[in-house]
Amino acid sequence: MTTPPPSPVPVPDQILIHPGPALLDAAADGPTLTAHRERYGTLPQVDLRTLLDLVTRVGLRGRGGAAFPFATKLGAASQGQRPVVVVNLSEGEPASAKDTALAMSRPHLVLDGAVATAQALGAREVHLVLPDERPSPREQMRLAVIERDDPVQVHQHVTQPRFVSGQARAVIELMSGRPNLPVTSWAPEALDGYRGRPTLLSNAETWAQVGLLLHVGEAAYRRHGTRDEPGTTLLTVTGTGLTPEVREVPFGSRLVDALPQSVHGRPALLGGFHGAWAPWSTLAEARVSVPGMAALGFPLGAGIVHVPGSDVCPLTFTSAVVDYLAGQSAGRCGPCFNGLPALAASVRATLGGHDATERIEQLADLVTRRGACAHPDGTVRLVRSMLVALPEEIAAHRQGRCLAVRATDAQTTAIPVTDTQTTAVPTTTVQSTAVQTAARETPAGPTTGRMTS
Ligand code: SF4
Numbered sequence: 019m020t021t022p023p024p025s026p027v028p029v030p031d032q033i034l035i036h037p038g039p040a041l042l043d044a045a046a047d048g049p050t051l052t053a054h055r056e057r058y059g060t061l062p063q064v065d066l067r068t069l070l071d072l073v074t075r076v077g078l079r080g081r082g083g084a085a086f087p088f089a090t091k092l093g094a095a096s097q098g099q100r101p102v103v104v105v106n107l108s109e110g111e112p113a114s115a116k117d118t119a120l121a122m123s124r125p126h127l128v129l130d131g132a133v134a135t136a137q138a139l140g141a142r143e144v145h146l147v148l149p150d151e152r153p154s155p156r157e158q159m160r161l162a163v164i165e166r167d168d169p170v171q172v173h174q175h176v177t178q179p180r181f182v183s184g185q186a187r188a189v190i191e192l193m194s195g196r197p198n199l200p201v202t203s204w205a206p207e208a209l210d211g212y213r214g215r216p217t218l219l220s221n222a223e224t225w226a227q228v229g230l231l232l233h234v235g236e237a238a239y240r241r242h243g244t245r246d247e248p249g250t251t252l253l254t255v256t257g258t259g260l261t262p263e264v265r266e267v268p269f270g271s272r273l274v275d276a277l278p279q280s281v282h283g284r285p286a287l288l289g290g291f292h293g294a295w296a297p298w299s300t301l302a303e304a305r306v307s308v309p310g311m312a313a314l315g316f317p318l319g320a321g322i323v324h325v326p327g328s329d330v331c332p333l334t335f336t337s338a339v340v341d342y343l344a345g346q347s348a349g350r351c352g353p354c355f356n357g358l359p360a361l362a363a364s365v366r367a368t369l370g371g372h373d374a375t376e377r378i379e380q381l382a383d384l385v386t387r388r389g390a391c392a393h394p395d396g397t398v399r400l401v402r403s404m405l406v407a408l409p410e411e412i413a414a415h416r417q418g419r420c421l422a423v424r425a426t427d428a429q430t431t432a433i434p435v436t437d438t439q440t441t442a443v444p445t446t447t448v449q450s451t452a453v454q455t456a457a458r459e460t461p462a463g464p465t466t467g468r469m470t471s
Contacts, residue, residue, distance in 0.1 A: 022345025025112040025181075026338035027324065029151045030262045033115045035123055038266025039242050040234075040250045041226055045123040049158055051165040054126035061130055061168075062232035066096055066138045072231060076239055076248050081116075081223035082106065083292070083320040085308045088228070091218055094208035096139055098216035103136040103170075104145045104193070105129075106221045107159060108177040108184030109152065111290045113322045116252035117222035119264035121155035125162035128222045131229030133168050139218065143171045147189050151179040181291070181346035185391050186219050199348040200391035221320075223252055243269035247307055251321055257281055258327030273304040273323075281325040285332060285407060289319030291339050292396025294403035295332065331422035333411050336404045337365045343397045353385035353394040361385070365401060371415045375405060 035045055047053040064072075074089040095101045105128060109117045120128055132144050146163070148156040156176065163172050177183040178198040185200045190212050192198040204210075211217025227249065231239050240248040247269040253276050256262045265276045274282070288296045288311070296304075296316045304311060311318045326335050344362040347354035361381045364374040378401055385394040405412070414421050 023338070023341040025342045026335055027113040027256060029112045030115050030118070030256075032261055033119060033122075034261050034263045035119045036263060036265045038250060038252075039268060040239075040266065041120070041124065041127065041223075041230055041252065042264075042266045045119075049123055049125050049162065051126055051162070054124075054130075058127075058130070058233040062134045062229075064134055064138050064232055066092075066140075069135065069138045069232075070096075072236060073228065076231065076236060077246070078224075078227060078231070078249070079308055080220050081227065081251060081321070082221035083289075085312075085318070088220065088224060091206075091208045091220070092135070092139070094206065095216040095218040098209065101139045101141045101216040101218060102143050102145065102212050103132050103139065103141050104147060104189065104212070104217055104219035105132045105225050106147045106184055106186075106189055106219055107155065108147050108149050108189065110149075110177065110181050110184035111292075111320060111322065112151075112181075113254065113256050113262075113290050113324055114320050115254045115256075115262045116264050116321060118149075118152055118155045119252065120222045120226050121158050124226055125159055126166070127226045127229040127233075128159075129162060129166065129168070129225075129229075131225035131227070131232065133170055134232055135218065135225075135228055136170050141170065141218075143173060144168070145173045145175060145193055145212070147175050147177060147184070147192065149179075150176050181343065182348065182391065182393055184221075185393075187391065189219060190217060197348075199350070200393070201350075202390040244307075247309075251306065251318070253306075253321045253323055255323045255325070257325035258330050260325075267306050269307055271306050273306050274302050276306070277301070277323065277325070284325050284328065287324040287326075287332075287335075287400075288316045288322070290322035290324070291343060292392070292399060293317065293319050293322065294399055295336075295407035296403075297407050329422055331411065331420050332408055333365075333369050333404065333415060334420075334422070336400065336408075337362070337369045340365045340397060340401060343393070343400075347393055351389045351394075353388040357381055357385035357388075357394060358397055361397065361401060365404070368404075368412060369415060371418055373416065378402075378405065 044057050047057060070089055070092055078088040079085040080088055107117050107121055136144050146159055148159055175192050182188055182200055183198045186207050187203050188198050188200045190207060191201060193212050207217045207219055209216060243249045250266050250268050253265050253267055254262055267276050283298050285295055285297050286301055287293055294316050308318055326332055340362045344358035349355045364377045367374040382398040382402060386398050411421055
């Protein structure tokens with residue numbers, strides 16, 4: 019069996035967490051339960067009607083990438099018997115670090131959101147889905163669970179290190195003791211999920227938003243963002259030579275303000291590996307907004323902004339991402355088994371100076387909406403955006419040239435690690451300005467662990 023190609027953006031072993039206005043305003047307090055309770059008080063108690071009204075009024079959307087309205091999922095899950103709450107911290111996208119940042123700095127805000135919702139729903143179980151490839155956040159969440167005395171059972175599961183492991187159905191398969199891979203589903207998991215039960219599954223940031231909303235109330239939550247899109251969201255900014263940075267930004271703010279000065283003027287990959295290339299002109303004008311950026315054709319997704327350095331060819335980078343994505347599927351569906359390797363080959367041909375546009379469009383039409391999950395569709399989105407956003411690079415390659423500036427030729431050979439205006443937040447676990455996220459000496463946990471608190 020051949021080894022799948024590695025991700026061109028590795029899982030970070032260190033991240034910088036910038037102070038933010040809401041979720042991350044108390045990150046410097048550290049991740050302990052004592053510090054959390056001192057700031058926010060006891061676990062919120064809320065009934066289902068009040069919670070539904072609250073999340074509906076503020077228009078809370080999931081922060082895992084699809085931006086699905088949380089109230090719709092909550093309402094659906096409340097209709098069935100024996101609902102289950104799931105906190106998805108798997109962060110299968112290597113370029114993302116926001117859930118890691120929350121696990122390392124605000125684990126109890128995440129857990130308060132999930133446990134308070136479980137109580138409102140009448141759910142007796144909360145399941146945490148933790149990343150195999152990120153030992154430090156995994157261990158921090160385990161410590162946080164041990165500190166608490168929650169009125170629900172808390173179960174823990176560890177994902178397989180694969181891009182699609184965090185997909186909702188793959189998570190439910192893992193929880194059910196089956197291979198951690200996506201499968202075809204005929205109903206939303208909120209109606210028919212874990213063992214056929216209503217399953218309210220959201221990622222860590224979504225639960226932290228619920229926790230914050232319950233603790234501070236609607237008026238304080240609305241102090242940030244816009245009237246139609248209140249609140250904040252987390253972005254992960256990565257790039258060549260950059261330590262990944264997690265920044266909290268209000269909705270409606272300028273995207274460019276979240277980007278280090280050193281990367282201004284360059285195109286960026288928005289939304290991660292299933293996202294789209296955006297030219298600098300778009301980045302410079304864009305406001306952070308789920309509907310606003312979707313309307314521009316650049317969905318915010320899970321909030322990843324990747325900016326390759328001037329010495330990195332975005333075509334070469336895209337080709338490496340597509341090679342990686344093609345190797346990450348379960349290979350169970352035709353679009354992934356046959357389509358993605360063919361798509362990867364066409365992108366490599368483009369890199370080699372061939373005009374593969376027609377072939378790419380042909381393959382894109384063949385694989386889109388044909389998989390059991392959205393993995394082929396996301397890969398196609400990335401490749402199509404390459405054709406639209408990088409015409410100069412494609413033209414140069416057809417002439418046998420590359421526009422990337424070789425590091426030895428560049429006046430600036432690497433992008434600075436961070437801007438110096440902002441100090442990253444220290445945590446109680448690591449007394450420095452950065453957070454270690456991959457303590458490789460930490461032994462890997464069991465594939466599926468179980469803990470009752
Ligand atoms: S579309 Fe691809 S990743 Fe999704 S279930 Fe099918 S083979 Fe797996």
